[in-house]
Amino acid sequence: MTNEPFDGGEAILQGCRDLGIDYVVSSPGSDWGSVWEALGRQAEKGLAGPTYLNCGHELLAVDLAAGYTAMTGRMQAVLLHAGVGLLQGAMGLYGARLAELPMLVMSGESTSFGLGQSFEPGAQWYNNHNVAGGLHALVHPLFKWAHRVGSVSILYESVLRAGQIAASIPVGPAYLDIPLELMAAMCPPTRIREAPPAPRLQPSIADIERVADMLLAAKRPMAITGSMRSPDGYDALIELAELLALPVFESGSSDVGSFPREHPLHAGFDSAASLKDADFVLVVRSRTPWYPLANGPVEANVVVIDEMPFKPHMAYQDLRADALLCGDAGASLRMLADAVHAAVQREGPAGRAVDERRAHLHRVHGQACDRQVAAIAAARETPQLHPVALCAALGDTLPADTIYVDETTVHLGLNRRYLAYRGAQSYLAMRAGLGQGIGIALGVKLARRERLVACLIGDGAFLYNPMIACFGMARDAKLPLLIVIYNNHGYRAMRDSQLAYYPDGIGARRGLFYGEPIHAIDYEALIRPFGGFGIGVHERAALAPALEQALHAVADGRTAVVNVHVTDVD
Numbered sequence: 312m313t314n315e316p317f318d319g320g321e322a323i324l325q326g327c328r329d330l331g332i333d334y335v336v337s338s339p340g341s342d343w344g345s346v347w348e349a350l351g352r353q354a355e356k357g358l359a360g361p362t363y364l365n366c367g368h369e370l371l372a373v374d375l376a377a378g379y380t381a382m383t384g385r386m387q388a389v390l391l392h393a394g395v396g397l398l399q400g401a402m403g404l405y406g407a408r409l410a411e412l413p414m415l416v417m418s419g420e421s422t423s424f425g426l427g428q429s430f431e432p433g434a435q436w437y438n439n440h441n442v443a444g445g446l447h448a449l450v451h452p453l454f455k456w457a458h459r460v461g462s463v464s465i466l467y468e469s470v471l472r473a474g475q476i477a478a479s480i481p482v483g484p485a486y487l488d489i490p491l492e493l494m495a496a497m498c499p500p501t502r503i504r505e506a507p508p509a510p511r512l513q514p515s516i517a518d519i520e521r522v523a524d525m526l527l528a529a530k531r532p533m534a535i536t537g538s539m540r541s542p543d544g545y546d547a548l549i550e551l552a553e554l555l556a557l558p559v560f561e562s563g564s565s566d567v568g569s570f571p572r573e574h575p576l577h578a579g580f581d582s583a584a585s586l587k588d589a590d591f592v593l594v595v596r597s598r599t600p601w602y603p604l605a606n607g608p609v610e611a612n613v614v615v616i617d618e619m620p621f622k623p624h625m626a627y628q629d630l631r632a633d634a635l636l637c638g639d640a641g642a643s644l645r646m647l648a649d650a651v652h653a654a655v656q657r658e659g660p661a662g663r664a665v666d667e668r669r670a671h672l673h674r675v676h677g678q679a680c681d682r683q684v685a686a687i688a689a690a691r692e693t694p695q696l697h698p699v700a701l702c703a704a705l706g707d708t709l710p711a712d713t714i715y716v717d718e719t720t721v722h723l724g725l726n727r728r729y730l731a732y733r734g735a736q737s738y739l740a741m742r743a744g745l746g747q748g749i750g751i752a753l754g755v756k757l758a759r760r761e762r763l764v765a766c767l768i769g770d771g772a773f774l775y776n777p778m779i780a781c782f783g784m785a786r787d788a789k790l791p792l793l794i795v796i797y798n799n800h801g802y803r804a805m806r807d808s809q810l811a812y813y814p815d816g817i818g819a820r821r822g823l824f825y826g827e828p829i830h831a832i833d834y835e836a837l838i839r840p841f842g843g844f845g846i847g848v849h850e851r852a853a854l855a856p857a858l859e860q861a862l863h864a865v866a867d868g869r870t871a872v873v874n875v876h877v878t879d880v881d
């Protein structure tokens with residue numbers, strides 16, 4: 312309880328403070344005067360509280376918060392403008408839902424339309440933001456929970472509650488539609504309190520032991536992992552895999568590097584052949600572990616580890632689960648690794664079968680590494696820039712702890728295999744649709760200022776990003792990025808999909824691909840008005856010097872765009 316005048320803006324800011332929010336990220340609108348006033352009071356009094364970031368585009372605001380949360384696990388607040396701001400940010404919100412990121416999103420509306428006694432919202436709230444059904448109705452499916460706050464007396468507690476809903480399992484963005492009239496009203500809450508951290512739920516010991524027994528009894532076990540963002544879960548999966556010589560595949564849909572690729576038990580990205588043969592499949596945090604669905608396991612026992620395996624926001628899933636370990640995936644993996652470890656200690660070493668499997672997997676991994684080395688050598692033979700040579704050059708030139716944010720399309724599989732990322736949280740390809748990469752990379756940089764963040768991006772994807780807003784944010788918030796454009800001069804994925812659907816069609820016969828052309832320019836020039844460094848690269852010999860120059864610029868606090876003209880992938 313405070314003696315200061317306490318209006319709705321103060322309630323929102325205090326709620327953010329009490330949720331432990333570090334950043335209030337906004338793409339502003341006239342909804343937010345009362346929050347800006349509260350931020351002014353926070354600054355004037357030197358109070359602790361969230362830092363405010365003003366963005367020039369809603370997609371940037373949402374993605375910046377998403378990137379930060381993906382790295383830190385900490386929920387942030389996003390203030391958008393009325394219904395239009397929500398719609399502009401909708402793809403990012405959908406992405407946050409898919410990636411199961413906690414996010415507290417708010418926007419405003421008027422309920423008095425200027426006829427109230429004490430508050431004049433402005434004509435725009437009657438003319439444009441006058442949405443039947445409420446703003447939440449526009450975006451309901453994008454959120455885990457969405458509602459309008461009905462009274463000023465519950466505003467503070469509603470902010471806390473929405474944040475806690477977002478952060479608890481199943482994690483996802485939550486939305487509050489807050490009438491401007493409430494933000495302007497006085498509403499000292501009866502009690503101010505810090506929200507407790509979201510509970511870290513975990514499976515029962517009995518369930519863990521049952522799965523450990525299944526795993527120990529399996530003759531041909533394997534694991535598929537999708538999105539293991541937490542470093543403790545990443546480490547626990549390595550430990551479990553090593554105990555039993557478990558081959559670990561990363562699913563094609565995985566949106567982060569979930570298992571060290573250089574580890575001899577990393578079995579690659581194509582699990583189809585192994586799934587046919589396996590008698591036990593451990594699915595770790597993957598909502599779509601196999602595709603085509605017809606290639607899913609037939610004989611195997613399937614155990615799914617996930618916070619919440621069945622995703623209510625998805626129309627369909629094929630998990631074939633015989634057992635489920637629900638709750639924090641990192642905690643579940645730790646418990647399972649400990650249970651398997653205890654059993655191995657109790658019953659002695661896992662035996663010849665495990666040793667043979669380990670030796671076999673090490674051999675297969677060694678062969679895959681040899682093929683990789685040969686492919687890099689071949690790519691380096693031509694003076695043009697093959698994308699594999701680009702990956703290799705990035706590995707040679709960038710620091711070992713670089714974080715890669717990938718928004719390429721036809722190059723995505725190749726990047727997963729050839730980029731030199733190392734460790735948990737060093738590779739992210741989290742996106743719902745094109746246009747999110749640079750915003751997410753900025754959020755990652757905000758969380759990890761000490762590391763180089765490299766955003767790898769197609770020429771098409773680059774144009775989808777709200778790049779003027781992104782470049783402005785990079786400059787003003789001192790978040791310099793290295794942006795590397797994989798420029799294949801068009802939307803190659805569009806041509807590929809036409810060819811896949813119509814292999815003998817007129818497109819194939821006559822080279823007519825209407826979905827492929829792009830409105831190309833010298834993309835590297837676009838960063839220069841923002842004080843950044845831009846360079847185009849046409850030949851392999853010019854790549855390393857260009858990357859070196861770009862690294863110097865980034866070290867100097869300037870975003871660098873390296874526009875690499877790559878050859879087609881076969």
Ligand SMILES: Cc1ncc(C[n+]2csc(CCOP(=O)(O)OP(=O)(O)O)c2C)c(N)n1
Pocket residue numbers: 718719720721722743744745746768769770771772773775799801802803804805
């Ligand atoms: C918001 C959004 N609009 C359209 C698409 C469809 N789409 C997928 S890939 C692609 C082309 C991307 O071009 P580029 O980044 O150059 O990658 P390339 O296809 O050349 O690998 C398009 C338009 C999408 N994924 N998201």
